[in-house]
Structures are given as C-alpha cells and as structure tokens.
Amino acid sequence: MRQLAQDRSMAGNPVKITDTTLRDGHQSLMATRLRLEDMVGIAPAMDAAGFDAMEVWGGATFDAATRFLGEDPWERLRTFKRLIPNTPLSMLLRGQSLVGYRTYADDVVDAFVARAAEVGIDIFRVFDALNDERNLARASQAVKRAGKHLQLAICYSVTEEGRLGGPYYSLDYYLSKAKRFEAMGATSICIKDMGGLLAPYDAYELVTALKGAVDIPLQLHSHYTSGMASMSVLKAIEAGIDGVDTCCAPLALRTAQPAIEPLLFTLRGSDREPQVELAKALEIGDYFEGVLPKYQRYMESARVSVIDARVLDHQIPGGMMSNLVSQLREAGAIDRLTEVLEEIPRTRRDLGYPPLVTPMSQMTGAQAVNNVLFGRYAMVTGAVKEYVAGNYGAPPGEISAELRSKALGSAQMSDADAPATLPPEMDAARDAVKHITTDIEDVLTYALYPATGMKFLRIKHGLDPMPDEMKPIEIAQKADGAGRSTEAAKPPERARSRHARSFSVYVGGERFEVEVEPNTPQGGMRVSPAAGVSASPAETASASAADSPAQAAPSAPAGMATEASSDEAAVTAPIPGVVLRYEVEVGQSVDEGDSIVVLEAMKMENTLTATATGTVKALVADVGATVAKDAALAIISIGAD
Ligand code: CO
Numbered sequence: 001m002r003q004l005a006q007d008r009s010m011a012g013n014p015v016k017i018t019d020t021t022l023r024d025g026h027q028s029l030m031a032t033r034l035r036l037e038d039m040v041g042i043a044p045a046m047d048a049a050g051f052d053a054m055e056v057w058g059g060a061t062f063d064a065a066t067r068f069l070g071e072d073p074w075e076r077l078r079t080f081k082r083l084i085p086n087t088p089l090s091m092l093l094r095g096q097s098l099v100g101y102r103t104y105a106d107d108v109v110d111a112f113v114a115r116a117a118e119v120g121i122d123i124f125r126v127f128d129a130l131n132d133e134r135n136l137a138r139a140s141q142a143v144k145r146a147g148k149h150l151q152l153a154i155c156y157s158v159t160e161e162g163r164l165g166g167p168y169y170s171l172d173y174y175l176s177k178a179k180r181f182e183a184m185g186a187t188s189i190c191i192k193d194m195g196g197l198l199a200p201y202d203a204y205e206l207v208t209a210l211k212g213a214v215d216i217p218l219q220l221h222s223h224y225t226s227g228m229a230s231m232s233v234l235k236a237i238e239a240g241i242d243g244v245d246t247c248c249a250p251l252a253l254r255t256a257q258p259a260i261e262p263l264l265f266t267l268r269g270s271d272r273e274p275q276v277e278l279a280k281a282l283e284i285g286d287y288f289e290g291v292l293p294k295y296q297r298y299m300e301s302a303r304v305s306v307i308d309a310r311v312l313d314h315q316i317p318g319g320m321m322s323n324l325v326s327q328l329r330e331a332g333a334i335d336r337l338t339e340v341l342e343e344i345p346r347t348r349r350d351l352g353y354p355p356l357v358t359p360m361s362q363m364t365g366a367q368a369v370n371n372v373l374f375g376r377y378a379m380v381t382g383a384v385k386e387y388v389a390g391n392y393g394a395p396p397g398e399i400s401a402e403l404r405s406k407a408l409g410s411a412q413m414s415d416a417d418a419p420a421t422l423p424p425e426m427d428a429a430r431d432a433v434k435h436i437t438t439d440i441e442d443v444l445t446y447a448l449y450p451a452t453g454m455k456f457l458r459i460k461h462g463l464d465p466m467p468d469e470m471k472p473i474e475i476a477q478k479a480d481g482a483g484r485s486t487e488a489a490k491p492p493e494r495a496r497s498r499h500a501r502s503f504s505v506y507v508g509g510e511r512f513e514v515e516v517e518p519n520t521p522q523g524g525m526r527v528s529p530a531a532g533v534s535a536s537p538a539e540t541a542s543a544s545a546a547d548s549p550a551q552a553a554p555s556a557p558a559g560m561a562t563e564a565s566s567d568e569a570a571v572t573a574p575i576p577g578v579v580l581r582y583e584v585e586v587g588q589s590v591d592e593g594d595s596i597v598v599l600e601a602m603k604m605e606n607t608l609t610a611t612a613t614g615t616v617k618a619l620v621a622d623v624g625a626t627v628a629k630d631a632a633l634a635i636i637s638i639g640a641d
Pocket of ligand 1: 194221223
C-alpha cells in the first residue's frame with residue numbers, strides 16, 4: 001500500500017490525520033444516520049488515501065444503528081475491517097459507559113473491549129465525561145490486555161469566562177490530567193474539544209505546555225461549531241501537535257470536524273505536510289456529494305449560517321442543542337426553549353460544572369428540561385441522582401446543596417471517593433436473550449441497551465418484522481408505492497393536523513421556525529374513566545385510543561399523575577419516552593410517592609411515582625413501548641386494598 005508514499009509529501013514531521021467522516025462526521029451533521037450500504041462503496045478508496053487512522057465506530061453509532069437503522073453495529077465493524085485492511089481503525093469509547101449512557105459493570109466493559117478489538121478496532125479513544133481517571137481504568141486495562149493503542153482523551157471545557165484558565169479548567173488542570181493519563185499507560189493523548197470552544201491561541205498555549213509535560217504523542221479532536229476549529233488546528237500544528245482529526249468536505253464544518261482539503265493545501269510543501277493525497281481526498285468528497293442528498297432530512301438546519309457563533313456565548317454543543325429542540329418539540333413544549341437555554345447554565349453550575357459531553361450533556365439538558373417543565377428538581381432524573389451520589393465520579397466543582405438534598409433526600413450518601421462498582425451484568429444479559437441467541441455480540445448489544453437492544457435482536461433474528469421507519473430510504477419507497485420521489489419517500493413523520501400553526505421562536509437573537517399543534521388524544525394513549533382498563537392491560541396498550549377519533553378531552557396537567565376517575569389515579573408519561581420497566585405488579589398495594597414505572601426520556605431514566613395510595617389496578621403499557629406525552633402507564637385504585 002505504502003508504495004504510494006513516494007507520491008506523497010517528503011515532510012520531515014507530517015501531521016498525522018485521523019479521518020472521522022464515517023463516525024463523528026455523520027454523527028455531528030446527520031444524527032448518525034449514515035448507513036453501511038452508503039459507506040462500502042468508498043471504503044477502499046478511503047483506505048488508500050493515506051490517512052493515519054480512520055474513526056469508524058463507537059460514540060453514538062452503536063445506539064443509532066440498532067435503534068434507528070435496524071443494522072448490526074458488529075457487522076458494520078467487520079465489514080469496515082474487510083474493506084479497510086491497511087488503515088488503523090479507531091473508535092470512541094465513553095470509559096465505563098462504553099457506547100451507552102450509563103455506567104456498566106466491569107464484566108461488560110471487559111467483554112465489550114475484548115470483542116471490539118477482536119472484530120477490528122486498533123485504536124481505542126477512551127474518555128470520561130468528568131475526566132475522572134477512575135472511570136477510565138477498567139477500559140484502559142482491557143485495551144492494553146488486547147494489545148491495542150490506548151488513546152486517553154481529555155475533555156476540553158471552560159466555565160463562563162470561555163477561555164483556558166478559568167477557576168476549574170486551568171492549564172494546570174490539563175497538565176495534571178495528561179501526566180496522570182500517561183502514567184496509566186496511554187499510548188497517546190487526545191484533547192477532545194467537543195464544544196468547539198478551544199480558541200486558537202489557547203490551543204497554541206495548551207499544546208505547547210502539554211508537549212513539554214508528556215512524552216507520548218498528542219492529538220487534537222475539535223468541532224467546527226463556533227467557527228474556530230480550523231484556526232485552532234493550525235495553531236496546534238504550529239505548537240507541535242502530532243495528529244489532528246478532520247473530515248472530508250461534505251461531512252465537515254458546521255458541527256463536525258474541520259475539512260481535510262484546505263488543511264492539505266495550507267500545509268503543502270511544509271515540514272508538517274500530511275501523507276494524505278489531495279486528489280484522493282477530493283475523490284472521497286465527490287462520492288459523498290453523490291450519496292448524501294437522500295439524507296437531506298437529517299441534515300436540515302433552520303440556520304442560514306454555517307457556524308453557530310452564539311456558541312461562543314452560551315457554550316451549548318451543537319448536538320445538545322438539536323436534541324433539546326427535537327425533544328421539546330416532541331413534548332409539545334418548544335415554546336419553553338428559551339427558558340431551557342437559560343436554565344442549562346444554572347443546572348450545570350449546580351452539578352459542579354461538568355464538561356458538556358455525553359452523557360453529561362444529556363444529563364444536564366434533560367434535567368434542565370425537567371426543571372423548566374415541572375419546577376426546579378421536582379423531578380430529578382435517575383442519572384442525576386446517581387451523579388449526585390458520586391457514582392459517575394468527581395465533578396471539577398461543587399454540587400449545590402439544594403440539588404444534593406433534593407436528589408438524595410434521606411437516602412444514604414455513597415462514598416463519593418469511589419464511583420460505584422456494579423455487580424456483574426453479563427450473566428443476566430446472556431440469560432435474558434438465551435431464547436433468541438447465544439452470540440456474544442448479541443449479548444453485548446442487549447447488555448448495553450436492554451430495551452432498544454432487545455427490539456433490535458428480535459428484528460435481527462426474524463422474530464419481529466423490520467418496521468418501515470428502520471428500512472433504507474429506497475426500500476421504504478418501494479413499499480410505499482412506486483413512482484414517488486425521494487422527497488416523498490421520507491420516513492413517515494407524525495401527521496400534522498390542520499390545527500398546526502407555524503411560529504417563529506427567537507433564542508438569543510436566533511430565529512427557529514417551529515410548528516406547534518394543540519395536544520389531542522390522538523397523539524397518545526389516554527384511558528378515560530368510562531373506558532376503564534380491561535383485564536389484559538398489554539392489549540389495551542397496543543390497541544384503541546390512538547385510533548379513536550379526537551375527543552375534547554382536556555390535556556393532562558404537567559404533574560406525574562392524572563386523576564382517571566374519582567376512585568382511580570393514572571400514572572401518566574409527563575414527556576414522551578420508552579417504558580423501561582415497572583417497579584410494581586398488578587394487585588400490589590402502593591403508597592403515594594412509591595416508584596411505579598421507569599420511563600426513558602431524552603436518553604435518561606425517569607422514575608414516575610404514585611400520587612395516590614391504593615392498589616395497582618393495571619399496568620397499561622408494554623415494557624419497551626414508546627409512549628407519547630400524557631400516555632397512561634399505570635392505573636391505581638385509590639384506597640382499595
Ligand atoms: Co467529536
């Protein structure tokens with residue numbers, strides 16, 4: 001392969017390029033929806049382009065493949081390895097959270113890393129959202145044991161002043177993290193600027209200092225979001241950084257990485273000229289120009305501007321912002337966006353200034369949404385409770401006393417010096433899927449995502465048909481009837497009624513176009529007292545209400561439970577989500593405040609509690625079901641025994 005090298009630069013110290021097109025590029029710009037079938041055609045050319053590494057797996061790609069695409073992420077990796085045999089493959093691993101949103105047990109970490117290494121990952125970029133090395137230890141050991149490249153990443157963050165050198169995120173903070181990571185056996189270190197907040201001269205200062213402090217290679221991963229990344233990358237190169245992350249132009253810029261093509265031209269003839277051929281990079285770009293238009297619906301942006309200059313002010317990462325907008329829209333509360341954006345910095349301060357990166361960005365965003373919709377900390381997500389108990393690790397700042405008392409209540413504080421060590425989980429996962437499969441990859445998929453993972457495994461093994469919305473766009477088009485344009489064959493959206501109105505929402509001077517529709521029973525499941533609940537709650541959940549004609553029923557109050565009748569109380573979904581599990585059984589006596597059901601919303605677990613004392617009459621929704629806002633999840637007979 002490397003006979004091409006003679007056509008390439010003769011630079012003495014070429015910048016090493018990690019191409020992120022097949023992972024962070026489409027994760028950042030098109031909600032991680034790029035399908036394997038649209039990558040295989042260009043993979044061999046990418047392999048021959050001269051990249052030092054290609055990031056192709058991990059991050060959100062695992063979740064998105066199983067949840068939205070009906071695609072086996074393990075099969076995707078195997079295919080990449082076959083088509084890209086010469087370029088080291090890299091993945092993003094969220095420390096003890098792997099490719100999920102919660103902390104997993106050590107045996108899941110060990111099994112996942114071992115399997116990923118076996119199937120094809122050469123470089124594991126491992127980070128922890130709190131930069132807490134204790135959360136990196138287990139995954140690091142597993143990577144070393146597999147004999148692979150361990151790249152430990154430091155999340156770059158800032159506080160309100162927005163520059164390197166704030167009260168928590170000082171130069172010393174980064175230097176001491178880097179030294180500790182080196183001592184942990186890191187092969188290299190990555191500065192991970194997920195928010196696009198690393199300013200060019202700060203990059204120069206930081207890289208210069210880090211190069212003087214550690215001996216292992218240094219890499220910069222940045223996002224273009226605020227418009228600074230190309231400049232910051234160049235200053236980092238001037239300061240002697242060893243490697244940088246870039247994307248091919250069609251999936252570069254905006255909230256993704258800086259583009260490779262202008263960087264190649266910029267460094268041409270210099271001592272730092274990369275070994276990537278410009279002609280090859282252009283060819284890759286042409287390919288994506290051809291395949292991406294059908295993904296247009298995922299790439300749509302309300303903004304005119306390519307950059308989001310407001311990020312320099314509010315510091316909210318692009319991915320987090322688009323999540324908030326779509327989640328508030330689903331909850332029928334898009335008009336509260338401004339309040340949520342104002343609440344996020346307060347919630348972050350209460351949490352002790354965690355870096356806004358997965359899962360901290362989701363945790364902070366979801367809690368800020370709950371604070372606005374239901375009152376500050378009236379509904380604390382399960383994740384925040386765990387975080388406050390110290391189970392995610394140590395935040396750089398202090399957790400506020402108000403949050404601490406509301407999240408923990410009378411519960412016992414765990415030892416904040418030690419993140420939770422969970423009991424082993426793999427045996428239970430094997431057991432849960434054994435009626436379908438014994439394949440270790442399937443077991444891991446389930447262990448990571450019990451609800452959506454199980455749904456996916458049932459589809460993969462032919463127990464359930466693939467839903468239309470998971471099918472590739474062309475296939476859905478055929479099933480939809482011939483002769484329709486690609487535009488018309490978009491996956492189905494929830495139908496808008498003639499009552500829908502279009503509004504402009506202004507956030508800090510930015511305009512967002514939103515459509516608002518009054519909530520009606522059509523959107524979700526409401527159980528009216530007259531209808532009652534039959535002896536077969538599961539059937540009730542999948543049938544009726546959604547199809548019944550609109551009634552002039554009042555929409556449910558924003559609380560956690562709704563009166564179903566004078567002697568019944570319904571526990572309803574305050575926001576749309578997936579029913580993860582019930583904590584009670586039919587016939588069980590419950591007291592007001594007891595946990596009834598756990599709802600996953602905004603990728604966070606929310607425990608919904610009984611607002612009445614009585615007996616559980618029915619559990620209405622199926623576990624694993626997606627429910628709309630205000631859907632009834634359980635019925636309690638008040639006072640009955
Ligand atoms: Co990134």
